[in-house]
Amino acid sequence: MAKTHPxxxxxxxxxxxxxxxxxxxxxxxxHDMVSIEQGPAASTWPQFxxxxxxxxxxxxxxxxxxxxxxxWTWRPDGRAAALPMRQYGSFNPGEGVGGAxxxxxxxxxxxxxxxxxxxxxxxxxxxxxKLPPGATVQDWPVSxxxxxxxxxxxxxxxxxxxxxxxxxGKIQPGGNPFEAPRSREYxxxxxxxxxxxxxxxQACERLGLHPFTQPAGIASRAFxxxxxxxxxxCLYCGFCTRFGCEVDAKASPVNVHLPPALATGKYEIRxxxxxxxxxVGSDGRATGITYVDASGDEHFQPAELVVASAFTLxxxxxxxxxxxxxxxxGIGNDRGQVGRNYTYQIYPQTxxxxxxxxxxxxxxxxxxxxxxxxxxxxxxxxxSDLDFIGGMQLFSEPxxxxxxxxVTPLQTKDGSTWGAGWKEELRKNWDxxxxxxxxxxxxxxxxxxxxxxxxxxxxxxxPLLRITFDWTxxxxxxxxxxxxxxxxxMRAMSPxxxxxxxxxLGGYRIDKYQSTHPTGGCIMGRDPGDSxxxxxxxxxxxPNVFVTGAALxxxxxxxxxxxxxxxxxxxxxxxxxxRYFDDPGELLT
Amino acid sequence: xxENTEKSTRLSRKRFLGRAGAATLTLGLAACGxxxxxxxxxxxxxxxxxxxxxxxxxxxLLCTVDRFFTDDERLSVTAFVGRLIPGSAEDPGAxxxxxxxxxxxxxxxxxxxxxxxxxxxxxxxxTTGRIPAxxxxxxxxxxxxxxxxxYGFQSSQTPQDSYRAGLAQLDRYTRKRxxxxxxxxxxxxxxxxxxxxxxNDPEAPQATRNQPQVxxxxxxxxxxxxxxxxxxxxxxxxxxxxxxxMYGGNKDFAGWxxxxxxxxxxxxxxxxxxxxxxxxxVQGLQQLAPMNPGHPAHGAILPIAGSERS
Numbered sequence: 001m002a003k004t005h006p007x008x009x010x011x012x013x014x015x016x017x018x019x020x021x022x023x024x025x026x027x028x029x030x031h032d033m034v035s036i037e038q039g040p041a042a043s044t045w046p047q048f049x050x051x052x053x054x055x056x057x058x059x060x061x062x063x064x065x066x067x068x069x070x071x072w073t074w075r076p077d078g079r080a081a082a083l084p085m086r087q088y089g090s091f092n093p094g095e096g097v098g099g100a101x102x103x104x105x106x107x108x109x110x111x112x113x114x115x116x117x118x119x120x121x122x123x124x125x126x127x128x129x130k131l132p133p134g135a136t137v138q139d140w141p142v143s144x145x146x147x148x149x150x151x152x153x154x155x156x157x158x159x160x161x162x163x164x165x166x167x168x169g170k171i172q173p174g175g176n177p178f179e180a181p182r183s184r185e186y187x188x189x190x191x192x193x194x195x196x197x198x199x200x201x202q203a204c205e206r207l208g209l210h211p212f213t214q215p216a217g218i219a220s221r222a223f224x225x226x227x228x229x230x231x232x233x234c235l236y237c238g239f240c241t242r243f244g245c246e247v248d249a250k251a252s253p254v255n256v257h258l259p260p261a262l263a264t265g266k267y268e269i270r271x272x273x274x275x276x277x278x279x280v281g282s283d284g285r286a287t288g289i290t291y292v293d294a295s296g297d298e299h300f301q302p303a304e305l306v307v308a309s310a311f312t313l314x315x316x317x318x319x320x321x322x323x324x325x326x327x328x329x330g331i332g333n334d335r336g337q338v339g340r341n342y343t344y345q346i347y348p349q350t351x352x353x354x355x356x357x358x359x360x361x362x363x364x365x366x367x368x369x370x371x372x373x374x375x376x377x378x379x380x381x382x383x384s385d386l387d388f389i390g391g392m393q394l395f396s397e398p399x400x401x402x403x404x405x406x407v408t409p410l411q412t413k414d415g416s417t418w419g420a421g422w423k424e425e426l427r428k429n430w431d432x433x434x435x436x437x438x439x440x441x442x443x444x445x446x447x448x449x450x451x452x453x454x455x456x457x458x459x460x461x462x463p464l465l466r467i468t469f470d471w472t473x474x475x476x477x478x479x480x481x482x483x484x485x486x487x488x489x490m491r492a493m494s495p496x497x498x499x500x501x502x503x504x505l506g507g508y509r510i511d512k513y514q515s516t517h518p519t520g521g522c523i524m525g526r527d528p529g530d531s532x533x534x535x536x537x538x539x540x541x542x543p544n545v546f547v548t549g550a551a552l553x554x555x556x557x558x559x560x561x562x563x564x565x566x567x568x569x570x571x572x573x574x575x576x577x578x579r580y581f582d583d584p585g586e587l588l589t
Numbered sequence: 590x591x592e593n594t595e596k597s598t599r600l601s602r603k604r605f606l607g608r609a610g611a612a613t614l615t616l617g618l619a620a621c622g623x624x625x626x627x628x629x630x631x632x633x634x635x636x637x638x639x640x641x642x643x644x645x646x647x648x649x650l651l652c653t654v655d656r657f658f659t660d661d662e663r664l665s666v667t668a669f670v671g672r673l674i675p676g677s678a679e680d681p682g683a684x685x686x687x688x689x690x691x692x693x694x695x696x697x698x699x700x701x702x703x704x705x706x707x708x709x710x711x712x713x714x715x716t717t718g719r720i721p722a723x724x725x726x727x728x729x730x731x732x733x734x735x736x737x738x739x740y741g742f743q744s745s746q747t748p749q750d751s752y753r754a755g756l757a758q759l760d761r762y763t764r765k766r767x768x769x770x771x772x773x774x775x776x777x778x779x780x781x782x783x784x785x786x787x788x789n790d791p792e793a794p795q796a797t798r799n800q801p802q803v804x805x806x807x808x809x810x811x812x813x814x815x816x817x818x819x820x821x822x823x824x825x826x827x828x829x830x831x832x833x834x835m836y837g838g839n840k841d842f843a844g845w846x847x848x849x850x851x852x853x854x855x856x857x858x859x860x861x862x863x864x865x866x867x868x869x870x871v872q873g874l875q876q877l878a879p880m881n882p883g884h885p886a887h888g889a890i891l892p893i894a895g896s897e898r899s
Binding site for chain 1: 640641642643644645672673674675676682702703704705706707708709711713720722723724725726727730731732733736738739740741742743744780783787823827828830831832833836844845847848849850851853854855856857858859861862863864865866874877
């Protein structure tokens with residue numbers, strides 16, 4: 001018999017960034033809110049005060065979801081076996097208060113204007129036939145202009161560092177000239193860039209491209225955020241992605257939105273508790289959530305409003321697991337839309353070079369102390385004569401290199417990665433090699449989706465989420481084009497030699513880390529016939545359930561999701577605060 | 590990661606109020622009712638630094654191999670890692686850097702896995718035959734042999750079992766081929782055996798994998814596979830050579846000095862990031878003082894209680 005708690009206004013699955021954003025706004029407006037968090041508590045001190053430990057955080061994934069408890073299965077297509085990701089590979093969802101946004105790389109982007117009207121744009125510019133077979137790309141139900149104020153507010157709140165490329169339509173030197181117009185300059189100057197990034201930028205300029213420094217959710221100057229939290233400037237320590245920041249220079253839920261949420265006295269987080277499902281009443285509306293604490297006891301937390309604010313994949317799974325008489329296939333799934341438009345991100349390195357005798361400082365800084373070109377992202381370049389749609393960023397290899405996991409990419413001339421010859425190579429060139437990286441679009445296709453796995457279960461006996469996903473010809477063609485551009489840049493960087501190349505993208509594989517950017521599965525749209533939620537993440541068939549995060553993305557642009565995830569959460573929290581509770585259960589328009 | 594030791598914590602509102610009240614002073618937020626006098630130290634004491642997995646040992650581990658490996662296994666592992674990163678007293682390699690001790694300690698410390706691992710059945714069985722649609726099984730799922738590498742680690746063996754079985758397979762192979770234990774072979778012979786193990790890489794060109802000797806060693810190495818065994822040794826060697834010395838390897842920063850890594854530093858200046866590091870002493874976790882020991886950063890108290898997992 002589950003223990004029933006007193007009813008609250010809002011209960012969320014997980015206490016990551018979108019949950020703390022909601023709490024910072026809704027609790028300040030007098031609503032009480034509870035977040036059920038599967039991981040432990042986290043704070044800057046003491047957890048991150050002694051954290052320059054590569055093995056613990058990067059090698060043993062201290063901040064990630066404990067796979068011993070649950071994982072995700074994957075298969076390339078509907079005919080192949082689906083097997084679990086038994087050890088970390090493709091992506092690293094986090095757990096604990098703050099979620100993956102504690103260990104994120106803080107690459108902070110806005111999507112391009114055309115990203116939000118993807119299908120319309122491609123059809124208008126190139127015609128319907130340009131869409132790859134099976135593509136299910138859609139327009140977002142929200143435009144860039146609608147989202148701009150929320151992008152701006154979030155970037156300002158976290159003290160983002162960067163150089164604007166387009167302020168109110170005026171192109172700015174040194175920034176990304178292809179970005180959508182922003183209302184003002186970044187709060188802080190761009191981060192420093194290491195010698196590899198500088199060389200990449202020089203080469204790009206010679207080729208007529210437009211390099212700029214990675215915009216970052218990392219403060220290049222110390223500041224106090226609008227909630228009163230003090231943030232040190234970045235120490236360029238070299239321990240950033242997969243680590244918590246010990247001086248709060250890297251923005252996270254724990255050091256931006258959580259303190260003001262807690263200060264209201266209206267916000268509560270229950271750690272070490274796993275949500276099993278959203279409960280539904282006979283009228284088809286959600287009544288609250290059932291979760292289990294670590295001693296195995298079940299609890300029911302009733303709430304007026306339920307928010308699926310867990311990681312992308314878990315949000316889809318939670319909706320699918322919440323089967324009831326009124327929603328027999330799960331919440332949001334009355335029309336079979338949950339799981340559709342699962343997308344990911346193209347991320348591999350195209351080419352690695354070595355500059356013998358030079359030190360590139362690759363172990364300093366962070367993932368954002370790099371230079372990037374957007375000349376081949378989105379649709380900023382003409383695809384008329386190309387055999388693909390979509391684009392990628394190309395950028396200098398991220399820094400914060402750690403020795404234990406960075407020795408094998410440095411092969412000897414004959415391809416060896418062990419023995420006396422390799423040891424000499426390491427001695428000479430460990431800080432002299434570096435690559436060019438990509439971050440590319442992932443287009444939605446009818447065959448790529450998530451659903452519940454028939455064979456594998458989690459610790460509580462619930463089915464794991466099954467991912468069916470593979471790259472298609474469109475991405476293979478895009479890769480070849482980007483590979484050729486990368487080689488041009490690499491040659492212009494004049495390496496002593498090229499260490500290795502990746503001319504073909506190949507099939508998707510779950511064993512190699514690429515990015516923690518699984519997206520889609522509970523997509524937002526204008527029509528209940530082709531989406532799970534409306535433009536606020538409000539579930540069409542269960543309007544007192546909201547979804548937040550990248551599960552809402554109809555397809556994945558060529559940039560990290562966090563900026564857009566947060567902007568959408570700002571917008572949704574405002575709508576819930578100002579309008580939802582006036583007429584609970586009605587769809588927001 | 591033992592589920593019995595995982596605890597959940599309910600953070601009461603009263604507790605939050607107290608801490609939030611303390612934070613209010615620093616943060617200048619609107620005061621809320623019911624604030625008590627909890628201070629930073631008290632809040633911090635509630636937080637478990639181990640909540641996110643085990644901390645490194647408090648003292649560097651000794652360079653001895655006597656916790657998991659038998660004497661024969663120790664000889665094999667020592668010989669093996671000594672070929673992956675060869676060394677001498679003047680120019681340390683994996684053996685001089687105590688990599689065998691690192692591996693021995695790791696295996697002894699973790700009865701199952703050091704890294705988070707989903708270890709529930711059904712386990713994968715590679716096949717060259719047809720894959721039936723909609724497979725349902727409690728113990729085995731068939732997967733295409735030529736596609737298996739895309740799924741990553743799918744073994745049903747723990748690292749302890751993989752080492753024990755893999756070293757026995759290695760011994761069987763070298764005794765059959767050379768009449769000797771692996772550790773008794775010449776360096777060139779050892780390299781030849783390691784090369785064969787590596788050549789079983791499912792992603793290697795077919796011509797490589799089809800060499801008769803590569804096929805032969807693949808028949809001896811059933812579980813773990815030849816390439817699986819090689820990968821395990823190589824990964825653990827690189828961890829031991831290049832992870833912090835607190836974990837037992839990388840003795841006297843041998844690995845870091847080899848590659849020119851100055852170790853865990855608290856900060857790099859903007860000028861150093863742009864140009865080059867000023868000379869610094871190579872240091873590890875033991876030399877790196879925790880940031881703000883005993884004091885929450887800047888008085889900003891984050892009122893979160895802890896939970897723990899082993």
